[in-house]
Amino acid sequence: MTTTQLPEIDVKSRGWVDQMIVNATNDTKSFSHLGFADLRLALEVVDLDHTYSFGVVLDGYDFDCLGEIDSFDDFQPEVTLSGTVEVWREMLSNIKAHGAADTAHTLNTLTIAEFPMQAKSQDPIGRDKFFRYAATLQELFDHAFTHQKGGDK
Amino acid sequence: MTSTPDITYAEKLAKGELDLGWLRNVSSEWGVRAKPSKIGLTLRDIAIGSYGIIPDVAPRKTMAPRGSDVDSDVPDMGYTINTKAEVWSENVMELYEEAVSRQWSATRDIAWGDIPELSPDLEHAMSQLCTLLSEVEMVAADFPAKWLWRINHDYVETKMFLCTQCMDEARHTEVFRKRALVNGGGLGKAKAVVEEFLKLILDASSYDEGSALMHLLGEGIVLSLFRAGELISPSPVEKQIFRLCMQDEARHVAYGTMHLKYRLQNDPSLAEDFHAFLDRGEEIMTTLLSTPEVVEPIIVLAAGGVEQAAEIGAAATGMLGQRVVEEYLQRCERAGLDRRSRLTLPTDLDWVSQALASK
Numbered sequence: 001m002t003t004t005q006l007p008e009i010d011v012k013s014r015g016w017v018d019q020m021i022v023n024a025t026n027d028t029k030s031f032s033h034l035g036f037a038d039l040r041l042a043l044e045v046v047d048l049d050h051t052y053s054f055g056v057v058l059d060g061y062d063f064d065c066l067g068e069i070d071s072f073d074d075f076q077p078e079v080t081l082s083g084t085v086e087v088w089r090e091m092l093s094n095i096k097a098h099g100a101a102d103t104a105h106t107l108n109t110l111t112i113a114e115f116p117m118q119a120k121s122q123d124p125i126g127r128d129k130f131f132r133y134a135a136t137l138q139e140l141f142d143h144a145f146t147h148q149k150g151g152d153k
Numbered sequence: 154m155t156s157t158p159d160i161t162y163a164e165k166l167a168k169g170e171l172d173l174g175w176l177r178n179v180s181s182e183w184g185v186r187a188k189p190s191k192i193g194l195t196l197r198d199i200a201i202g203s204y205g206i207i208p209d210v211a212p213r214k215t216m217a218p219r220g221s222d223v224d225s226d227v228p229d230m231g232y233t234i235n236t237k238a239e240v241w242s243e244n245v246m247e248l249y250e251e252a253v254s255r256q257w258s259a260t261r262d263i264a265w266g267d268i269p270e271l272s273p274d275l276e277h278a279m280s281q282l283c284t285l286l287s288e289v290e291m292v293a294a295d296f297p298a299k300w301l302w303r304i305n306h307d308y309v310e311t312k313m314f315l316c317t318q319c320m321d322e323a324r325h326t327e328v329f330r331k332r333a334l335v336n337g338g339g340l341g342k343a344k345a346v347v348e349e350f351l352k353l354i355l356d357a358s359s360y361d362e363g364s365a366l367m368h369l370l371g372e373g374i375v376l377s378l379f380r381a382g383e384l385i386s387p388s389p390v391e392k393q394i395f396r397l398c399m400q401d402e403a404r405h406v407a408y409g410t411m412h413l414k415y416r417l418q419n420d421p422s423l424a425e426d427f428h429a430f431l432d433r434g435e436e437i438m439t440t441l442l443s444t445p446e447v448v449e450p451i452i453v454l455a456a457g458g459v460e461q462a463a464e465i466g467a468a469a470t471g472m473l474g475q476r477v478v479e480e481y482l483q484r485c486e487r488a489g490l491d492r493r494s495r496l497t498l499p500t501d502l503d504w505v506s507q508a509l510a511s512k
Contacts, residue, residue: 035255060192124483131403
């Protein structure tokens with residue numbers, strides 16, 4: 001991963017998550033084609049002195065952002081996608097630049113070695129949901145910005 | 154049961170005298186109104202009242218729908234799996250719905266025209282990997298198909314899920330065969346050791362044995378292979394192929410994991426049997442993972458070429474191997490089967506790295 005010339009994306013605020021949900025909700029055609037999903041997903045943005053966690057719910061064909069979550073015990077995510085501020089910024093910048101993640105920045109590519117991101121779960125069945133909905137999740141993150149087809153999908 | 158026409162009834166019917174016994178004298182439950190949930194009317198939504206009661210032991214061996222008013226003289230269909238614990242998993246209804254909802258087409262949904270020209274070595278590697286996957290995937294349709302007709306119709310949700318698995322695996326066989334043939338590579342080598350593992354699954358003497366070998370061990374490892382495939386794909390087209398296959402495979406593994414859990418919860422004494430099945434499966438799998446045609450295409454693709462393979466690719470494969478085994482062990486643990494002390498698979502694939510480095 002390269003870290004040079006990154007556009008400033010505020011990955012520590014919920015704004016980008018909200019925007020991603022709005023963009024995805026406005027593109028029902030892309031997601032209905034992929035089928036329904038059922039997942040409680042936490043996004044963990046790790047900074048030097050603080051970890052920012054956001055709750056996302058995939059419910060059928062709907063998406064919801066629960067904003068910043070204080071307690072994982074309350075939210076009970078089935079999967080937590082975790083990475084540093086730099087890694088999140090890199091991934092999102094890549095999506096912004098290409099309209100979709102390129103081959104080096106897909107969710108699976110970034111998490112398979114548990115580095116630079118991790119897809120964490122207390123339960124293997126929960127973790128396997130990350131695989132069961134792989135296409136939907138990639139499509140969701142590819143919608144982080146106003147969607148333009150033509151990326152690496 | 155008689156199969157001769159009822160002439161008396163035919164004569165009455167000709168005179169307009171209806172029997173209406175089916176209308177007036179039915180003992181099945183009346184007044185049931187299933188409510189659709191958010192995504193539509195699901196199997197879970199209709200598992201209500203007497204229709205939602207899934208017997209631990211099937212009272213008959215018939216194709217009559219569960220909950221219907223069944224004639225007493227229905228023929229015996231010869232089912233050999235007549236207990237719930239043999240095939241059930243608590244997530245099977247949801248997995249069926251998910252499978253139906255998330256079907257895709259290897260013809261329509263893959264941008265075949267966008268595959269770039271690859272170097273001959275990379276194209277060979279991709280074609281060999283696709284040969285292997287096209288070979289192994291169909292057993293995961295053959296095995297359920299072999300056992301489907303033996304499963305009592307009272308467990309129809311499991312039968313329906315296994316039908317989706319057959320379709321999934323047909324599509325996987327299709328998509329990897331298509332990938333091998335679309336870019337000039339063609340099919341590569343098919344190895345005897347691979348066939349030996351497939352035969353072990355196909356020849357399983359019980360559904361227990363075959364399901365453990367296939368759903369838990371085989372498909373668990375293939376799921377990891379699909380993840381690795383997505384990682385090392387030379388183009389976005391292959392990424393999409395592996396991502397879509399990954400989804401399907403993870404459903405099958407989810408069924409296998411939760412089925413084993415249900416099975417062991419109902420009869421913990423079976424644990425040793427399952428250990429024995431997996432001992433044998435892991436033994437062949439270990440041989441399989443030391444087969445050049447299986448391992449080296451992944452290494453070459455991971456490295457981006459043969460020249461870099463020994464260093465970069467082997468290290469990457471060793472790392473992936475650790476994940477493969479750990480994820481398999483975690484699934485066994487989730488199902489209630491502690492394999493850590495019995496494991497015969499290598500806990501890491503450093504031996505692959507060492508073997509390649511010595512070349």
